[in-house]
Amino acid sequence: MTITPKAPRKLTMKQRYSALTRDLEWDPSYVSDEEMFPLTSFEGITIHDWSKWEDPFRLTVDAYTKYQAEKDKRLYAVLDGFAQSQGHLSLTDASYLNAMKLFLQGVSPLEYQAHRNFAMLARHLNGPGPRFASLCQSLDEIRHAQTEIHTLSNYNKYYAGFHSYLHMHDRVWYLSVPKSFFDDALSAGPFEFLIAIGFSFEYLLTNLLFVPFMSGASFNGDLPTMTFGFSAQSDESRHMTLGLEAIKFLLEQDEKNVPLVQHWINKWFWRGYRVTALVAQMLDYMLPRKVMSWKEAFELYFEQQMLGGLFQDLAYYGITPPLHVDKAMQEKEYLSHQAYWILYQFSHAAAFTTSVPSDEHMDWLTEQYPDTFPIYRTLWEKEKKNIAAGGRHFIRGLPQLCQVCQIPMGFTEADEPFIQAQRESIFEGERYNFCSDGCQYIFDHEPVKYRQAWLPVHQIYQGNCGAADLPGVLDWYHMKPGDGGEYLGSLDNQNWKKWHDMADETGGN
Amino acid sequence: MQFELRTQVIEPQRKTFQHLIDRYGDRPASRYEEGTIDLQARVNYHYRPLWDPSKEIYSPDYSALKLTDAYSFVDPRQFYYAPYVTARADLHEAFGATLAYLDKRGMFQRLPAAWSSLFQDVVLPLRHYEAANQMIASGAARYGWGTSITQCFAYAAFDRIGNAQILSRAGISFGGGTAESLDLAKRTWLEDEAFQPLRKHVEEMLVEKDWGVAMVASDVTDRLIYGLFYTALDDAALNAGAASYSLVAQHLSQWFTDQRRWFDALYKAWVSDPELGEANKALLGSIVSTTLATALAALQPVAAKADGLVDAGAAASLATAAEQIVAAFAALGVTVETPAS
Ligand SMILES: [Fe+2]
Ligand SMILES: [Fe+2]
Numbered sequence: 116m117t118i119t120p121k122a123p124r125k126l127t128m129k130q131r132y133s134a135l136t137r138d139l140e141w142d143p144s145y146v147s148d149e150e151m152f153p154l155t156s157f158e159g160i161t162i163h164d165w166s167k168w169e170d171p172f173r174l175t176v177d178a179y180t181k182y183q184a185e186k187d188k189r190l191y192a193v194l195d196g197f198a199q200s201q202g203h204l205s206l207t208d209a210s211y212l213n214a215m216k217l218f219l220q221g222v223s224p225l226e227y228q229a230h231r232n233f234a235m236l237a238r239h240l241n242g243p244g245p246r247f248a249s250l251c252q253s254l255d256e257i258r259h260a261q262t263e264i265h266t267l268s269n270y271n272k273y274y275a276g277f278h279s280y281l282h283m284h285d286r287v288w289y290l291s292v293p294k295s296f297f298d299d300a301l302s303a304g305p306f307e308f309l310i311a312i313g314f315s316f317e318y319l320l321t322n323l324l325f326v327p328f329m330s331g332a333s334f335n336g337d338l339p340t341m342t343f344g345f346s347a348q349s350d351e352s353r354h355m356t357l358g359l360e361a362i363k364f365l366l367e368q369d370e371k372n373v374p375l376v377q378h379w380i381n382k383w384f385w386r387g388y389r390v391t392a393l394v395a396q397m398l399d400y401m402l403p404r405k406v407m408s409w410k411e412a413f414e415l416y417f418e419q420q421m422l423g424g425l426f427q428d429l430a431y432y433g434i435t436p437p438l439h440v441d442k443a444m445q446e447k448e449y450l451s452h453q454a455y456w457i458l459y460q461f462s463h464a465a466a467f468t469t470s471v472p473s474d475e476h477m478d479w480l481t482e483q484y485p486d487t488f489p490i491y492r493t494l495w496e497k498e499k500k501n502i503a504a505g506g507r508h509f510i511r512g513l514p515q516l517c518q519v520c521q522i523p524m525g526f527t528e529a530d531e532p533f534i535q536a537q538r539e540s541i542f543e544g545e546r547y548n549f550c551s552d553g554c555q556y557i558f559d560h561e562p563v564k565y566r567q568a569w570l571p572v573h574q575i576y577q578g579n580c581g582a583a584d585l586p587g588v589l590d591w592y593h594m595k596p597g598d599g600g601e602y603l604g605s606l607d608n609q610n611w612k613k614w615h616d617m618a619d620e621t622g623g624n
Numbered sequence: 625m626q627f628e629l630r631t632q633v634i635e636p637q638r639k640t641f642q643h644l645i646d647r648y649g650d651r652p653a654s655r656y657e658e659g660t661i662d663l664q665a666r667v668n669y670h671y672r673p674l675w676d677p678s679k680e681i682y683s684p685d686y687s688a689l690k691l692t693d694a695y696s697f698v699d700p701r702q703f704y705y706a707p708y709v710t711a712r713a714d715l716h717e718a719f720g721a722t723l724a725y726l727d728k729r730g731m732f733q734r735l736p737a738a739w740s741s742l743f744q745d746v747v748l749p750l751r752h753y754e755a756a757n758q759m760i761a762s763g764a765a766r767y768g769w770g771t772s773i774t775q776c777f778a779y780a781a782f783d784r785i786g787n788a789q790i791l792s793r794a795g796i797s798f799g800g801g802t803a804e805s806l807d808l809a810k811r812t813w814l815e816d817e818a819f820q821p822l823r824k825h826v827e828e829m830l831v832e833k834d835w836g837v838a839m840v841a842s843d844v845t846d847r848l849i850y851g852l853f854y855t856a857l858d859d860a861a862l863n864a865g866a867a868s869y870s871l872v873a874q875h876l877s878q879w880f881t882d883q884r885r886w887f888d889a890l891y892k893a894w895v896s897d898p899e900l901g902e903a904n905k906a907l908l909g910s911i912v913s914t915t916l917a918t919a920l921a922a923l924q925p926v927a928a929k930a931d932g933l934v935d936a937g938a939a940a941s942l943a944t945a946a947e948q949i950v951a952a953f954a955a956l957g958v959t960v961e962t963p964a965s
Contacts, residue, residue: 124802125801125802126796126801126802126803130803131796134792134796134803134806135788135789135792135793136785138792138803138806138810139751139752139754139755139785139788139792140755141752141810141813141814143827143830144823144827145823145824145827145828146827146828146830146831150831151827151830151831154675157674157675175789176712176716176782176785176786176789177713177716177717177719177720177786177789179709180709180710180712180713180716180786181713181716181717183705183709183713184706184709184710184712184713185713187705187706187709187710188706188710191706201634204634224663224665227663227664227771228665230778231664231682231765231766231774232766234762234763234765234766234774234777234778234781235762235763235766235767237758237759237762237765237781238759238760238762238763238766239763243755246759246762247785250758250762250781250782250785253762253765253778254705254778254779254782257704257705257775257778258705258706260659260663261655261658261659261704261705261706262705262706264658264659265655265658265659268640268641268658271638271640271641272636272637272638272639272640273634273636273637274637275637277641278638278641278642279641279642279643280641281641281643281662281663281665282642282643284665285665285666285667285668286667286668291670294665294668294670295670295671298669298670298671298681299670299671301673301681302669302670302671302672302673302674302681303674304674304675564671564674565671567670567671567672568670568671569668569669569670574668593642610637614634617634
């Protein structure tokens with residue numbers, strides 16, 4: 116027997132949130148559903164009930180703006196203080212900034228792209244719950260783009276390689292790796308984007324992508340970047356819960372969605388993993404003070420957390436770990452060595468500098484990679500002799516690029532570290548090259564898409580990059596003296612020494 | 625290790641990023657500029673969208689309204705993320721304080737009956753109007769051309785959900801802490817005859833694919849709605865002793881003043897474009913003429929409903945708002961047909 120309460124029932128927190136967000140929705144009657152949501156049918160995903168979306172977080176506009184405004188106030192106070200006190204001089208070394216050059220050129224523009232396309236989801240998803248979550252993420256992402264730019268802006272005033280990061284992102288060969296990755300996601304439909312970015316990028320690979328940069332910052336005296344990293348953390352945890360809710364929602368809505376989602380996981384794991392090659396070499400080679408090796412990072416953030424955790428849960432839906440994940444696990448032993456060796460040889464055409472690892476650095480690498488680094492050590496010892504004889508190694512020709520990930524074809528077979536991997540597919544009479552099975556798999560599913568790729572090397576050959584010779588192309592890239600090449604003796608290296616000598620003379624430190 | 629360099633000045637190598645030096649000369653750039661200008665990629669897209677292979681990922685062709693140089697427009701508020709959320713945190717905090725006061729003093733219960741009905745049956749349904757405008761602005765934030773413009777759209781989209789939440793929170797208080805008033809208002813939005821022409825107009829704006837057309841249509845409709853409900857009726861409410869109506873309305877009219885700042889600057893940029901200005905004027909003339917006629921006709925039954933409840937001259941205020949729109953566009957050199965009333 117229940118007694119009906121006389122007074123009207125006050126809203127629970129959940130009901131209140133619903134009244135403030137999803138209850139704003141109505142079914143249109145003057146236009147069709149298809150006109151209202153034209154983008155959510157072509158991908159083949161079936162959604163029976165959008166209201167089954169569980170809000171991954173309950174944040175209202177007043178709470179969001181208050182919390183974010185407070186975070187930004189603290190962050191900008193740190194940035195201002197650091198700039199005023201010439202904090203850049205307390206970095207471990209100017210060469211540390213190579214990691215941040217890569218970050219600003221390669222990653223910050225992706226934050227911006229995420230901002231734009233989450234706005235697309237905030238318009239085009241049929242359910243008000245996921246639309247609002249996407250709207251918040253769209254705002255977070257412009258925050259990330261801008262706070263990263265503002266964080267690194269101070270370094271740009273004193274160091275090379277930062278000055279033309281936007282121009283370079285759209286043109287330079289190694290930056291077409293991250294650019295094509297995100298263009299790939301933006302040119303996909305809304306559901307694939309949710310899996311590509313919301314799930315794979317923001318959940319599956321986020322710790323491998325961001326934590327190394329942020330830990331690298333904290334180990335190398337980069338207080339602004341470290342503060343930015345902490346400040347983005349609560350945003351990121353919201354993004355992770357959104358990604359997880361997105362995949363569960365798609366899987367629970369209809370069994371027919373499972374194979375589509377599985378394919379997207381296969382594709383976007385490998386696509387994202389290839390981008391992390393840049394992170395791997397940064398972690399093992401660019402940081403003056405080491406945090407952890409790529410191998411350790413991969414084992415912790417991917418093998419333990421994702422394969423050991425997440426995919427155990429997803430098995431319930433019939434989802435298996437991504438195809439080619441075994442190759443990535445084999446590659447962890449030498450991915451960074453091969454990636455850095457490629458960049459080392461082409462850094463005269465890059466906006467960061469490279470150098471032969473010091474003996475101490477090589478001892479650390481030997482400790483971290485006892486089975487594989489000794490092979491690469493012989494390569495570096497040989498290079499040291501070249502340098503002593505006045506001949507640092509730069510490749511003057513242009514490399515062949517993988518049609519999908521766009522990394523120069525320098526990776527070896529996963530189980531044969533001496534044999535360069537090369538795959539090819541013929542499509543409509545044309546031959547395309549790939550660095551790996553993973554990239555070939557991606558191409559073979561969507562050849563019409565990937566043959567469109569703006570491959571920087573092809574573009575140079577076709578005369579679309581300002582000139583036919585290297586200096587002309589570098590000019591077109593807006594590279595300036597001091598941006599690339601060898602670190603030792605570079606502009607940054609010279610200035611760093613000069614400024615520290617000045618500091619010593621004035622009785623500092 | 626800390627270095628003391630107070631006596632030594634390290635000369636910076638450059639004052640800001642190269643694209644800003646190219647545009648504005650060798651001077652320090654503001655955080656707004658560094659966080660806005662040229663952020664969106666303009667060249668070398670890798671793939672055509674699966675959802676429209678005839679277009680590029682970003683393209684000026686998603687709207688007929690164009691600028692020769694997208695960055696000839698900058699937000700007069702200089703809003704990048706941090707100042708934006710700070711300003712909105714203040715707005716929502718102020719509204720929260722108002723609402724706490726209204727609750728504490730039982731102000732909604734003290735509304736004169738007619739104004740109470742007006743709030744329930746005419747104003748609360750507009751939370752759905754706000755939500756629709758979020759979607760319109762989000763679409764424009766994705767498909768627009770140039771970050772200085774799309775950034776304004778992105779923040780406007782979030783603003784509209786914020787406004788919908790302001791109305792919803794007021795509605796919850798008005799309903800004694802329940803969702804009853806909101807439910808009732810939703811039924812009005814969906815079923816009340818007086819609201820159907822407006823809802824039809826809103827749904828048609830939502831499916832407009834040209835973001836420029838959609839945003840201008842939304843702005844014209846906003847000017848009528850905000851002019852009527854949050855400005856004209858605000859005054860009338862005070863005269864009629866409906867203080868709580870006015871106290872809620874002030875936050876929305878204050879928001880609209882802010883919205884006008886950047887939107888008016890955008891109109892200026894469109895009409896004064898050295899190459900496309902004349903074409904933009906003609907386009908705006910036709911978009912605004914069409915929308916104004918539709919929106920005015922759609923709002924007349926709503927104004928009539930208001931006039932049936934309170935003696936505040938809603939129909940006349942609506943007509944005045946329409947005249948002001950025609951005059952404002954005339955000042956920009958845009959000819960708008962005066963709609964039949
Ligand atoms: Fe982000
Ligand atoms: Fe590849």
